[in-house]
Amino acid sequence: MKLGWIHGGTLAASLDGDTWRDVTAILAELPAPSIDDGHVDWLISHLPRVREAVARAIDGAPKLTVNDATAWLSPVRRPGKIVGIPVNYQDHVDEVEQARQTFTNRYTGSIRQQGFFLKASSSLVGPSEGIAIRFPERETHHELELAVVIGQRADRVRPEDAAGYIAGYCIGLDMVVRGPEDRSMRKSLDSYSVLGPWLTTADQIADPGSLFMWLDVNGSRRQSCYPRDMIMGIAEQIAWISESCTLWPGDVIMTGTSSGVSRVVPGDRILCSIEGLGSMQVDVRAA
Structure with missing residues (x-):
């Protein structure tokens, strides 16, 4: 799986490397961040659950056009180090x-x-x-x-x-x-x-x-x-x-x-x- 953030808060995922989908909706399935998460990246720490949620949702998720103009952010948002x-x-x-x-x-x-x-x-x-x-x-x-x-x-x-x-x-x-x-x-x-x-x-x-x-x-x-x-x-x-x-x-x-x-x-x-x-x-x- 390929997983990344696009400017504006869109979580994009691809299972085949070519077709990209907006899977931002799956974030609602993850536990809310807590004070104990200060030294971990929230999304990466829940990656197994993210992968399961993406697999369930991706066929019905909106398609994204990904090209040279796509404004990719860092796929890791808050690394501890x-x-x-x-x-x-x-x-x-x-x-x-x-x-x-x-x-x-x-x-x-x-x-x-x-x-x-x-x-x-x-x-x-x-x-x-x-x-x-x-x-x-x-x-x-x-x-x-x-x-x-x-x-x-x-x-x-x-x-x-x-x-x-x-x-x-x-x-x-x-x-x-x-x-x-x-x-x-x-x-x-x-x-x-x-x-x-x-x-x-x-x-x-x-x-x-x-x-x-x-x-x-x-x-x-x-x-x-x-x-x-x-x-x-x-x-x-x-x-x-x-x-x-x-x-x-x-x-x-x-x-x-x-x-x-x-x-x-x-x-x-x-x-x-x-x-x-x-x-x-x-x-x-x-x-």
């Missing part, structure tokens, strides 16, 4: 080493030595909302990533069990302003976490490592890779993160980027795609 994995492709490690003036010497060592980092949940937007450059005098770079959305509470998970905790996958843009500060600061600017265009549930993706990913800026190819080339795979990431902090429904893991990261400026248009997950256009503007 967004977790980033640093330097997770060897070609990006090499790229960093060759451009220390840009990337600085602050971060060296293996992924585990550097540690995962957190991005402010307030940085999250959907593709239709675009990226707002807050510090135009500094370089902002795009980083295309496979985003993993957690579907259930995960505490000290074993790698061999990790797949069972995944709700689904999205395209992720982990934007960053370059400089000497901690990653969490430079990656937490408003609009610097773009997620979309929708959530593809985990059962639809047999092998996430085989999904071809690419990103263009103004029609020019900048990044392309397969997640199978990650240094630390998805299962190990979930196990590693959950050793330190519990993952909750709706938490997002940005799994790392490949080489080809480069500067974007207001007026640029980013187009990115991951096989099986869709494509999204993201416009860059001044804040």
Whole structure:
């Protein structure tokens, strides 16, 4: 199933990947949010019930026209946390080493030595909302990533069990302003976490490592890779993160980027795609 939010509060669902329906009415079947839901995404936390309700309602739900003009919001509305994995492709490690003036010497060592980092949940937007450059005098770079959305509470998970905790996958843009500060600061600017265009549930993706990913800026190819080339795979990431902090429904893991990261400026248009997950256009503007 593919599930996403469209501007205006419409919940859209597709069971075949082509025909989209307005299933907003099923939200009335879910328990009302409570004060105890503060660190989970309400929809993702009820995903099994959502899937059952969509299956019952979708044939009679209004059809939606989905095209390049559709204003997709983030499929996760309120993640408890967004977790980033640093330097997770060897070609990006090499790229960093060759451009220390840009990337600085602050971060060296293996992924585990550097540690995962957190991005402010307030940085999250959907593709239709675009990226707002807050510090135009500094370089902002795009980083295309496979985003993993957690579907259930995960505490000290074993790698061999990790797949069972995944709700689904999205395209992720982990934007960053370059400089000497901690990653969490430079990656937490408003609009610097773009997620979309929708959530593809985990059962639809047999092998996430085989999904071809690419990103263009103004029609020019900048990044392309397969997640199978990650240094630390998805299962190990979930196990590693959950050793330190519990993952909750709706938490997002940005799994790392490949080489080809480069500067974007207001007026640029980013187009990115991951096989099986869709494509999204993201416009860059001044804040």
